[in-house]
Amino acid sequence: MPIVRVALDVPVFAPFDYLAPSAEPGDVGRLAVVPFGRRTLVGVIVALAEKASVEGVRLKPVSRILRDLPPLPGDVLALAAFCSDYYHHPLGQVLATLLPQRLRRSSPVRLTEPLWRLTEAGWAVDPATLPPRAALRRRLLAALRVEGNLSREALLALSPSAPQVIRDFLARGWVERANAPLRVQAPPRPYRPDTPPPLTREQQAALDAVRAGGAGFVPWLLLGVTGSGKTEVYAHLIADALAQGRQALLLVPEINLTPQTEARFRSRFPEAVIVSLHSHLAEGERLRHWLLAAEGRADIVLGTRLAVFAPLPKLGLIVVDEEHDASFKQQDGLRYSARDLAVVRAQQREVPIVLGSATPSLESWHNAVNGRYRLLTLSTRAVQAARAPRLTLIDLRREPVTDGLTAPLVRALKERLKRGEQSLVFVNRRGFAPALACPACGWLAGCPRCAAKLVVHLREKRLRCHHCGHGAVIPRQCPACGAFELTPLGQGTQRLERALQRFLPQARILRVDRDSTRRRDALPEMLRQVQAGEVDVLVGTQMLTKGHDFPRLTLVGIVNADSGLYSADFRASERLFAQLLQVSGRAGRACAHGEVLIQTAFPGHPLFAALAHGNYREFANTLLAEREALGLPPFTFQALLRAEAHRMESTLDFLRKAQALAPRLPGVEVYDPVPALLPRLAGKERAQLLVESASRGLLKQFLSTWLPVLRRHQVRNVRWALDVDPLEP
Incomplete structure (x- = not known):
C-alpha cells in the first residue's frame, strides 16, 4: 500500500509516514490533512514510499489530500529543503512558513470570495442627486456600473473607506452580494498607463549588459546612487520577462513600500496581473494572491521577504531592491535571509537576479569585487538637471x-x-x-521586563518600551527620591x-x-x-x-x-x-x-x-580591509547559538554545556558564552555563544554534528535557537 511522507509544522526534522491508498506521484507537493496525536494537522507531502521509514510501526491513514489546491512545485520544495539544511530548521516548519495562514488550518478552504453588484434599485439611483460631500458614494456607483462586480480588493483600491460605504449600500438595497471562484478573479487595474522616461546612458548600458547575459542564472549587483533610476532598469527587465511569457518576482524590504511600488508598476503595466505578498495582508487576500502566483496567472509578484517562497511556475526574473536592508533577514523562528535565498532560487531555476542598492551590503560588494556577481553602476541621477545634494x-x-x-x-x-x-x-x-530622568538623584525610568529605558510618549502621557511593549503612566514625581522635576532626555x-x-x-x-x-x-x-x-x-x-x-x-x-x-x-x-x-x-x-x-x-x-x-566604493573597500584584518564577515562565516531563560545563570549554564558538547573540528572556533547586547528582553535573560569559521563548508559540517547532540540534551527551563549568518549581535 502506498505510503506518503508528510512534513508537519512540528519541531521534528524527519517527515512522518502515513497510509494513502489513492496516492500518486502527482501528489508530491500537495497539502494533506493528517491525524497527529490528538490533533489534526495540515502538512506537505514531500515523497512517496513503498515501505515505512521505521519498521514495526502501525501507520495511520491520511484524512484527505487537498487536490483542489495546486501542489507546491518542485523548485519550491527544493528551496525549502535547502533552507532547512542550511539554517538547520525542521523542513515541516520551513514549509509552514511559506504557506498562507489559511492553508495551515485543517478546516476546508473556501475557494470563493464575495462580490458586490448593483440591484435594480441601485441602477435606478442617479449619482447626480447625491449630496456634494458624497464623493466616494458617486465613485462607487460609477465603478459598479462600469465593472459590474467589485471584490473587496477592488473596493480597497478605490478607497480604504469603501467597504463601509458598501455596507450602507447593502442596507439600502442598492447592492447585493454574490460569490465567485477565488482563483478566477484577477486583481483590479484602476490605473492609467504611464509613459516611461527616456533611459540615461548608464541605464541603457546596464540594461544592455543584463540582456546580453542571457536568460540563465547570472547574479547582477546594481550599484546606483539615490535618484539614479534603478527602478526604471527593473521595469525594463520586467517588461522583457513579461514579453517572453514569464513571471517576475520583485522583493522590497519594507511593507510600507509595497503599496507605492505596486501602484507604480500597475501604472507601468496596466494589462499585467500584479499581486503583493506580505504579512499585513488579510488572510483571504494573501491566499488569493498566493493562488494567482501558483497558477502562473500573476505576472508580477511584489513582496517582502516571505515572497521569496512564492510558487512561480513561469519564473523568469528576480529583483531584490535595497538588497542591503536588514529587513530581509528574519529575526525569529526560521531565521532566513530572503536576499540570500533569492540568489539560491535564481540559481536553482536558472534565471537572472538583480540586487540593487545605493549602499550594497559588504557581503554583496565582496562578491562583486571577487567576480562572483557582475557589477552594474549608475553614478549619476536620472533627472539631468538634478545634482547630488x-x-x-x-x-x-x-x-x-x-x-x-x-x-x-x-x-x-x-x-x-x-x-x-x-x-x-x-x-x-x-x-x-528616549529616556526620563531625575536630575536630583539620577534615577532613570527603566523597563521592568527589559534591560532598556522607557521612551517618553508625551501626547499619550505614557512611558513605553519599544522592545517588549510594556507601558506605564508618566510619574508625577521621582519614585526614588520624590523630586518633581523629572526631565526628558x-x-x-x-x-x-x-x-x-x-x-x-x-x-x-x-x-x-x-x-x-x-x-x-x-x-x-x-x-x-x-x-x-x-x-x-x-x-x-x-x-x-x-x-x-x-x-x-x-x-x-x-x-x-x-x-x-x-x-x-x-x-x-x-x-x-x-x-x-x-x-x-x-x-x-x-x-x-x-x-x-x-x-x-x-x-x-x-x-x-x-x-x-x-x-560608497572607497568606504566599502576601507571596511572590507578592516574586516579582513579582524577576521570578520564576509571573510569568515558565523553562527550564533542564542539562549534565554528566567535566570541568567541558567542561560549561561546551558551555553557552557553546549560549548563542552561541541565537536573539536580544526578551522572552527567556538567562543565562550556571553550575555547578549540586550541581556534582558520581555522578562527573559539572554546570552549567546558564537561559532566562527573561515570556511562555510566547515561551519556547516560542524553544526550538522553539534546540533543533534544539543537536541538530545534539551533543558526544560531554557529556550534556544540557532542563527546562521546573524546580522544582529
Whole structure:
C-alpha cells in the first residue's frame, strides 16, 4: 500500500509516514490533512514510499489530500529543503512558513470570495442627486456600473473607506452580494498607463549588459546612487520577462513600500496581473494572491521577504531592491535571509537576479569585487538637471542646541519655507524622548521586563518600551527620591515636531513614524499630502529614507547622527553610512539643488568624509580591509547559538554545556558564552555563544554534528535557537 511522507509544522526534522491508498506521484507537493496525536494537522507531502521509514510501526491513514489546491512545485520544495539544511530548521516548519495562514488550518478552504453588484434599485439611483460631500458614494456607483462586480480588493483600491460605504449600500438595497471562484478573479487595474522616461546612458548600458547575459542564472549587483533610476532598469527587465511569457518576482524590504511600488508598476503595466505578498495582508487576500502566483496567472509578484517562497511556475526574473536592508533577514523562528535565498532560487531555476542598492551590503560588494556577481553602476541621477545634494556638517561642539536643533539648521528650514520648498528633519527615534530622568538623584525610568529605558510618549502621557511593549503612566514625581522635576532626555520625533512648531509657527509640519502611521491608510494619505505640496516640513524616522521621491524636497536635516558611530556591533558603521546616504538622497531629486545638514559632535570622523564625497566604493573597500584584518564577515562565516531563560545563570549554564558538547573540528572556533547586547528582553535573560569559521563548508559540517547532540540534551527551563549568518549581535 502506498505510503506518503508528510512534513508537519512540528519541531521534528524527519517527515512522518502515513497510509494513502489513492496516492500518486502527482501528489508530491500537495497539502494533506493528517491525524497527529490528538490533533489534526495540515502538512506537505514531500515523497512517496513503498515501505515505512521505521519498521514495526502501525501507520495511520491520511484524512484527505487537498487536490483542489495546486501542489507546491518542485523548485519550491527544493528551496525549502535547502533552507532547512542550511539554517538547520525542521523542513515541516520551513514549509509552514511559506504557506498562507489559511492553508495551515485543517478546516476546508473556501475557494470563493464575495462580490458586490448593483440591484435594480441601485441602477435606478442617479449619482447626480447625491449630496456634494458624497464623493466616494458617486465613485462607487460609477465603478459598479462600469465593472459590474467589485471584490473587496477592488473596493480597497478605490478607497480604504469603501467597504463601509458598501455596507450602507447593502442596507439600502442598492447592492447585493454574490460569490465567485477565488482563483478566477484577477486583481483590479484602476490605473492609467504611464509613459516611461527616456533611459540615461548608464541605464541603457546596464540594461544592455543584463540582456546580453542571457536568460540563465547570472547574479547582477546594481550599484546606483539615490535618484539614479534603478527602478526604471527593473521595469525594463520586467517588461522583457513579461514579453517572453514569464513571471517576475520583485522583493522590497519594507511593507510600507509595497503599496507605492505596486501602484507604480500597475501604472507601468496596466494589462499585467500584479499581486503583493506580505504579512499585513488579510488572510483571504494573501491566499488569493498566493493562488494567482501558483497558477502562473500573476505576472508580477511584489513582496517582502516571505515572497521569496512564492510558487512561480513561469519564473523568469528576480529583483531584490535595497538588497542591503536588514529587513530581509528574519529575526525569529526560521531565521532566513530572503536576499540570500533569492540568489539560491535564481540559481536553482536558472534565471537572472538583480540586487540593487545605493549602499550594497559588504557581503554583496565582496562578491562583486571577487567576480562572483557582475557589477552594474549608475553614478549619476536620472533627472539631468538634478545634482547630488551638498553636505554640510554642523559642529555641535561650537553650535548650541535648543530642543535638538541648532541655529544653522533652523535658519535653513526658514529659508526653504520662504521659497515654498519642502524640508525633512530626520531622527531615528520615535516618541518624545528616549529616556526620563531625575536630575536630583539620577534615577532613570527603566523597563521592568527589559534591560532598556522607557521612551517618553508625551501626547499619550505614557512611558513605553519599544522592545517588549510594556507601558506605564508618566510619574508625577521621582519614585526614588520624590523630586518633581523629572526631565526628558534626548530627542524623539514628537519632541522635534513640537520644537519645529515653535520655531516655524507658519509651517505645515507632518510627523511620519510608526506611531502616526498605525492606521492602514495613514501612510498613503501622508505621502499624498507631501506630493500635493500640502506639507512644508517632514519629521520622520527611517520610514522616509527608502524609495520615496519628493520632488519639492530640497533640504534634509539629520539630528542625532552620532548614535551609530561607536557601537559594540561591528556592522554599526556600515548601517549608519547606508542610512545617512539613503536619507540624504531624498534632497534635490528634481531640478532644485539639494542640501543636507548633519548635526554631529565628531565632524572629523572618516564616515562623514566618505559621506560628503558620496563615495560608497572607497568606504566599502576601507571596511572590507578592516574586516579582513579582524577576521570578520564576509571573510569568515558565523553562527550564533542564542539562549534565554528566567535566570541568567541558567542561560549561561546551558551555553557552557553546549560549548563542552561541541565537536573539536580544526578551522572552527567556538567562543565562550556571553550575555547578549540586550541581556534582558520581555522578562527573559539572554546570552549567546558564537561559532566562527573561515570556511562555510566547515561551519556547516560542524553544526550538522553539534546540533543533534544539543537536541538530545534539551533543558526544560531554557529556550534556544540557532542563527546562521546573524546580522544582529
